[in-house]
Amino acid sequence: MSQSVGAGSMPMTLEEVVEYVHGRLVEAGPGREPDRRSVRMRVVTDSRQAGADGLFVAIKGEHVDGHDYVPGLGARGCRAALVDHLVPGADLPQILVDDTVAALGLLARANMDLRREAPGPFTVIGITGSVGKTTTKDLLASLLALLGPVVAPVGSFNNEIGLPLTALEVGPDTRYLVAEMGASHVGEIAGLTRMVPPDMALVLKVGVAHLGEFGSVERIAQAKSEIVQGLVPGGTAVLNADDPRVAAMANLASGPVLRFGMTTEDGGQDRDLDGSARYLDSDSLDRPAFELCLRGQQPVRLRLGIPGRHNVMNALAAATVAHTLGLNAERIADELGRQRQISPHRMALSSVRLPDASFTLIDDSFNANPDSVRAGLDALSAWKGSDGPVYRIAVLGVMLELGDRGEQLHQEIGAYCRRRGIDALVAVGCRDQQMDSLVQALVRGAGGPSDPGEDQPGSMRVLFAQDADQADRMVRRLCARHSDRQSLVLLKGSHMSGLSDLADRWQG
Template identity: 55%
Template sequence: MSTQDMMMPMSLNEIAQAVAGRLSTPQGAAADTDAPVARNATSDSRTAGEGTVFVAIAGERVDGHDFVADVAAKGAVAAIVDHEVDAPLAQIVVDDTVAALGALARHNIERRRALADRPFTVVGITGSVGKTTTKDLLRGLLGGMGETVAPVGSFNNEIGLPLTALRVGADTRFLVAEMGANHVGEIARLTSLVPPDIAVVLKVGVAHLGEFGSVERIAQAKREIVEGLLPGGTCILNADDDHVAAMRAAAGGPVTWFGMDAGHARAGELTARDVTLDATGHPSFVMARIGEDGTETWRRDVTLGIRGAHNVMNALAACAAAVACGMDADAAADALGLQTRISAHRMEVGAVERDGVRFTLIDDSFNANPDSMRAGITALAGWRRGEETEPYRIGVLGAMLELGGDDHRLHRELGGFAVDSGLDAVVTVGSTDDPVLDALAGDLADGAARAVAAAGTDAPVRHAHDAAEADAIVTELTRAHGDAVVLLKGSHASGLSALATRWQPVPER
């Protein structure tokens, strides 16, 4: 086990006090409740081992309380439960195990901050799009300065964030905390557990609009990360987004800007100019800092190691945060080109060979909203554009959820955008089990078909009702076109990542 997997060592009595629980030590459980025996925490029994505190959470399909005896056999030292279980393991009984997980994470961060002779910085990141990629980039930048803990994938809710915070140990220099929300008040809850020293706000978009009810409510929710900063903490704000820029009023400390709109550049803003893409979508640009008089005070040529023009903004945000953490700006800019590995199913490129066909896959299937859908389609449209021999570009698109009353219109618009962007074929993927998903995917196909008719082209538009049907369609299209590139893009619920699993791409860089 690496040191990055280890929280501050705690005794069982200390944990019980931190979570306001009752400690019970059944026969056969460890007797010394004052020894610092707990070294890590998990809510997944499969990852439990020596020194583990297991947090038993009752989910929709699985109840963690059913696995308390299993983790005892693996060497766990205690379980946090909402009722006692017949198992030879110390148990800390609480009213709500999710709340107790958060309380334990808060205590762990407080313990780490109490080591005054060892600097420690928490960077919180939120936004409707780009959180995970920005987190991945920043983790790579800060890793060269000291031990850095960051979530795996998108662990950004009331369970994922505390589990990440419980990986912070005495030697941790930075914690990069991704914070997401479906409702007003959720980020405030997260910052009460892990208050950031630096807050990054990327964008206020229409993701989860159906849950929030309005863009203004989404902005209110994202603003909570600024309001939750430690006193004097630094805000890093997107200057191009009016809703984000307005959060400056809530800042109680320094504000740093990033953006690409030269029309309202602010003093000190980190910006990107002259953005170009290579044949496979890697952006190159000039990164510059704007001075008080609007002129450049610093500049650096940058080529990203990840793909997609939309990731330029994420790179600016990560670089600004790294500099706020004390990293040299030149070193941060140069290091962006070395960051090639980000979380799975995000603009992940691989070669697929199966059933006698071969094609390039751009797997961006982790999630989708209108902004990221447009970005993915644009990236596919630009793939080797302008070369003497261009690939056959196929967009495999799934539904986007939680968009509110405009969801059908937005899907039709994005289907049309795919065709207008120059894709050679559009395959939309619905669901035989979920009529809502199927109808929204049908809207994508309808918008694409209308655009094809308006343009007078013969680009095929096909609507599949499940992954197997989509697989057959893509196989048919790629068999007919020897040099094909396929984009997978849709909300997590659309299940498009199952296609990537089925195809088993071999990663390319």
């Protein structure tokens, strides 16, 4: 992944920070001269990252209170701490506010305003959708880096803390900010766009992620549409024409609308699309190839460097934006083909060699919802390998925030495993009774747990693991038992499942 990162905010003084966040400055002690330098500050919420010219934002979390780490930061060169109560023993100035998270958002908005007032062009691209945000962000950042300095989050910084931290990396030379905007309730993206108003709003898909929080798919669509309504005046909406709920957001746009999508199966162009893909196929490693068609350009053939047919739409979305901002189709195709690595735990392909087992790993364990799990299972099913038959193992954890439909959706995924010809399903619990009921629904949907003993030819083996450690042992046994075939393992589940830690263990 090729993307630039900022070296700190636009230049500002402590007095200006106090003004932006509506706070009160309290100096570290008598006899100390106030620091009136105007510098690019690194704004952090992790005290371990607080160093020279840093501004530490103390946030009280569920398990950790950042205020406990304020003393001693001054000795490390940190300029000030943003706090909601004064911390005794602090050796640096404190900026007192009512709410440090809200103040972080105000500071991010001020940084955006400062950059827009500074010389040189600056463009913010906001991305939302139920699936694909981070992969699309990674691909788009790599494309835009060919045109100028880019700031984009590492990983999935897309909420009321992660987004402003990313926006505060924007400095005087930044040309593009690629910003993820996620939501778990209506009104959240609207708040994010007030912090970081986008010039371009890219909407990927309306799915069922966070269904339990929203209550209905219609409410999810309403929440995602807030990014279009939050565009700067005359801003551009970039919409997935293949998703009716996304396509309908064109009615909310006050400026230009760009559309991207797949063509008909025979490659014909039956819609007026600004970006489209046709003649899709995949190689033995499930890396998709297609013909990229961009308005005003000759079609070009490309093969993605990352696996998964579902990533065609993510690449197409990134290509449509990048073309609009000045890249031609050939440079886009070349760069997309070069991308082998995106944010951690997202369709990352690697070889794992353990003392008692060897297999190819598809690590997509960052998070999970029904749409992304199906996409992962499609990739697992389509992978052909290069050295004979393949034994396919799906290691799946719980999907969270699905509300009353949670058990039903888990059962449907279990049935989908069987339909996709998966050889073994390892359903992973997390020693939580409520979560395990969802994993048991996954097992039921797959046909129930398998009988002990040898595998039955032509049938999917279904195993229940109480946690990631037991899943580890089960996968090793399955691979050893089927050593006459190439073993391919998909890891997919919510963070609570612990599967990303298992991926790190296998690859460490």
